Amino acid sequence: MLDTSNHRLADLFAQLGLPNSPRDIEAFVRRHRPLPQAELLSQASFWNPSQATFLREAIRQDSVWAEVVDELNLLLRD
Numbered sequence: 001m002l003d004t005s006n007h008r009l010a011d012l013f014a015q016l017g018l019p020n021s022p023r024d025i026e027a028f029v030r031r032h033r034p035l036p037q038a039e040l041l042s043q044a045s046f047w048n049p050s051q052a053t054f055l056r057e058a059i060r061q062d063s064v065w066a067e068v069v070d071e072l073n074l075l076l077r078d
Helices: 009-015 022-032 049-060 066-075
Strands: none
Touching (some): 009 066
């Protein structure tokens, strides 16, 4: 079955195996920003290999996760 649901930031954090309450997400963003503009989100040092692969594939394949991955990317930039 094809997943066509709209995912939220909390869903993405859960998918990545991270705490996903609003407070947890805010703390994560504060702790890891600013991500340099030249660095791809999936190449950031704070991801484990499976998280990095998920993020890279979400964007590359324009998956149902792409929009929320882009949202996280923007939150982590200056």
